Amino acid sequence: MQFSNVIGQKEAQARLRQLVDEKRIPHAMLFTGPEGCGKMATALAFASYLLGERWDGESILSNPSSIANAEAMLRKWGHPDLHFSYPIIKPKNAGSDRKVTCADYAKEWQQLLNNGPYFTLEQWMKLMQAENQQAQIFEAESDALAHKLNIKASLGGYKVSLIWLPERMNATCANKLLKLLEEPPQQTVFLLVSERPELLLETIRSRVQRFDMRRIDDADIEQALIEKRSIAADDARRIARIAAGNWLKALEELDASNENRQFFDLFVLLMRKAFTKDVRDLKKWSDTVAAFGREKQRRFISYLLRMIRENFMYNFKRPELCYMTKDEEAFAANFAKFINERNVLIIQYQLQHMMTDIGQNANGKIQFFDMALEMVVNLRR
Numbered sequence: 001m002q003f004s005n006v007i008g009q010k011e012a013q014a015r016l017r018q019l020v021d022e023k024r025i026p027h028a029m030l031f032t033g034p035e036g037c038g039k040m041a042t043a044l045a046f047a048s049y050l051l052g053e054r055w056d057g058e059s060i061l062s063n064p065s066s067i068a069n070a071e072a073m074l075r076k077w078g079h080p081d082l083h084f085s086y087p088i089i090k091p092k093n094a095g096s097d098r099k100v101t102c103a104d105y106a107k108e109w110q111q112l113l114n115n116g117p118y119f120t121l122e123q124w125m126k127l128m129q130a131e132n133q134q135a136q137i138f139e140a141e142s143d144a145l146a147h148k149l150n151i152k153a154s155l156g157g158y159k160v161s162l163i164w165l166p167e168r169m170n171a172t173c174a175n176k177l178l179k180l181l182e183e184p185p186q187q188t189v190f191l192l193v194s195e196r197p198e199l200l201l202e203t204i205r206s207r208v209q210r211f212d213m214r215r216i217d218d219a220d221i222e223q224a225l226i227e228k229r230s231i232a233a234d235d236a237r238r239i240a241r242i243a244a245g246n247w248l249k250a251l252e253e254l255d256a257s258n259e260n261r262q263f264f265d266l267f268v269l270l271m272r273k274a275f276t277k278d279v280r281d282l283k284k285w286s287d288t289v290a291a292f293g294r295e296k297q298r299r300f301i302s303y304l305l306r307m308i309r310e311n312f313m314y315n316f317k318r319p320e321l322c323y324m325t326k327d328e329e330a331f332a333a334n335f336a337k338f339i340n341e342r343n344v345l346i347i348q349y350q351l352q353h354m355m356t357d358i359g360q361n362a363n364g365k366i367q368f369f370d371m372a373l374e375m376v377v378n379l380r381r
Contacts, residue, residue, distance in 0.1 A: 001041075001044045001045050001048045001053065001074065001117060002045060002048070002053060002054070002055070003042075003045045003049075003055060005041065005045065005117060006038050006041045006042055006045055006117075007038055007041070007118075007216055007220055007221065007224045007247050008038070008216040008217050008220030008221070008224075009037070009038050009042060009213060009214075009216065009220075011214070012038075012042055012211075012213050012214075013042070015211070016042075016046055016211075017055075020049075020055075025050070025189065026189075026208075026209040027181075027184045027188065027189060027190065028181050028184070028189070028190040028191075028192070028207060028208040028209065029043075029189075029190070029191050029192065029208060029209050029210075029211050030192045030194060030197060030200075030205065030208040030209070030210045030211060031043045031191065031192065031193045031194070031211050031213065032194055032197045032210060032211070032212050032213065033212055033213030033214060033215075034213075034214070034215050034245060034246065035195065035246055035248060035249075036118070036216070036243070036245070036246030036247045036248035036249055036250075037213050037214065037215050037216055037245065037246070037247075038117075038118065038213065038216060038247060039193050039194075039213055040117055040118070040119070040164060040193050041117035041118055042213065043162060043191045043193045044113075044117050044162070045117075046191065047082060047160045047162050047189075047191055048074045050157075050158045050160055050189055051070055051074060051079050051081055051082055051155075051157065051158060051160060052066065052067050052069075052070030052071065052074070052155070052157065053070065053071055053074055054067065054071070060157065060158075061157065066155065069155075070155065076110075076114075077110055077113050077114070078110075080154040080155070081153045081154055081155060081157065081158065081159045081160060082160050082162065083145060083148050083149065083159070083160065083161045083162070084102060084109060084162050084163075084164070085102055085137055085141055085145055085161065085162070085163040085164070085166075086102055086105075086109060086124070086137070086163070086164040086165065087121070087124070087135035087136050087137055087164075087165050087168040088100060088101075088102055088104060088105050088128065088135055088136070088137070088138070088141075089125075089128055089130045089133040089134070089135050090133070091104055099138075099139075099140035099143075100138050100140055100141075101138070101140045101141045101144045102137075102141055102144075103144070105128055108127045108128055111127060112124055112127055118247050118248055118251065119248075120248060121135070121165065121195075135168060136168045136169065136170050137163075137165075137166070137168055137169040137170065137173050138170060138173060139170060139172040139173045139176065141173060142169075142172075142173045142176035142177050142180070143176065145161060145177075145180070146176070146180055149161060149180070149185040149188050150185050153187055157187070158187050158188070158189055159185065159187060159188045159189070160188075160189050160190075160191060161188065161189070161190045161191070162191045162193070163177075163190065163191070163192045163193070164193050165193070165194065165195060166192045166193075166194055166200060166204070167194055167195070167196045167197070167199035167200050174200070174201050174204065175201075177204065178201060178203055178204055178207070181204065181207040181208065182207065190208070192208060197210070214245075215244065215245025215246065216245045216246070216247055217245070218240040218241060218243075218244075218245070219240070221236075221239070221240040221243055221245070221247060221250050222236045222237050222239075222240040223236075224247070224250075225239055225240065225250065225254075229254065231254070234326065235325070238323060238324070238325060239253045239254065241323045242323045256299075259296075259299070260303065260325075263299075263300055263303040263304075264303075264307075264325070264327060264328060264331075266285070266288070266289060266300070267303065267304060267307050268331055269281075269285055270282075270285055270304075270372060270375065271335060271338075271375070271379070273285060273372070274372060274375040274376045274379055275338070275376075275379055277376055279373070279376075282369065282372040282373065282376075283369060283372075285368075285372060286365060286368035286369035286371075286372050287365060289364070289368045290363075290364035290365040290367075290368050292364075294358060294359075294361070294364075297358050297364055297368075298355060298358055298359065301351055301354060301355045301358065302355070304351055305348060305351050305352070305355075306323075307328070308339055308344060308347050308348060308351070309344075309348075310322055310323060310324050310328065310332065311332050311335060311336040311338075311339040312336070312339045312340070312344045314329075314332045314333075314336040315336050315337065315339070315340065338379050340381075342381040343378045343379070343381040346378055346381070347375070347378050350371060350374055350378075351371070354367050354368075354371055
């Protein structure tokens with residue numbers, strides 16, 4: 001994987017390049033930063049470079065055929081000197097004495113990587129069909145990793161151990177990794193990618209060079225949406241602002257576009273019927289929303305909260321603080337004046353309270369109809 005596949009992060013890439021140019025590549029690095037900033041993508045690109053992938057036309061290898069061979073293997077994440085460790089669950093029907101390693105889920109892991117270098121633990125859990133199990137990196141994985149790293153590199157260069165979410169190692173595994181970090185095998189580089197570095201053993205944190213990354217610039221997310229996803233410039237700008245430096249959030253917003261259209265129509269209908277005090281249609285409206293599943297109901301409430309906030313901010317005539325689509329903004333042009341300092345906190349409190357109640361399996365029909373009736377009053381404050 002090349003650095004050109006990393007969204008933004010030019011400053012982080014420059015720091016890595018400086019380590020390479022000054023021949024100061026540490027034996028262990030800990031990649032940290034906000035969610036969706038590209039920690040894993042950057043670590044994957046750096047691992048690829050250490051194993052022969054070209055970076056700005058230059059490779060760590062000198063033989064053209066070796067470079068081509070390395071790049072071909074890396075395209076399928078099948079390089080023999082690249083070793084992945086990641087949280088897993090015990091396979092179904094596995095006995096209590098079964099030693100579980102990441103090799104048990106190698107096929108699923110490769111599928112995850114082939115889908116792209118930006119992903120979440122939730123997506124990984126779904127691929128493993130984890131249901132309610134907790135994923136961790138088991139003791140047997142550290143033993144298997146030690147064995148692999150003590151074997152000479154297949155292609156004579158670096159061996160790279162990339163550990164995703166090392167904070168999910170169990171205690172025994174973490175202590176064995178510590179020993180590997182204290183006495184690293186020759187020509188081995190450890191790349192740890194962590195969402196919660198504070199959960200790692202302090203002794204592990206003290207033996208790695210921390211590599212902190214920042215959120216992605218909005219302009220870089222906007223450009224990536226236009227170039228990689230063929231999104232219109234106005235939509236890309238709106239999504240980039242909502243994503244707030246998180247590429248995963250940007251992708252989530254893309255996936256939610258159809259649902260958001262439905263939510264917008266329901267928001268408009270609610271406000272119009274509440275303004276005209278049409279109780280009969282408000283009852284029909286609440287029945288429609290109550291028919292959604294629990295999670296969709298909660299997403300809709302989140303959308304309502306966002307729309308209340310956006311319409312309130314619209315009154316201040318500060319477009320850089322508003323994150324609305326063209327349709328949402330067109331509606332706000334006439335509606336926003338009804339969301340003001342007298343009612344905005346009341347409406348937000350009621351929606352947040354309803355979010356909690358829905359999460360505790362409260363009756364959706366009652367919750368949404370009560371909220372709709374309260375909106376009749378709130379819009380007149």
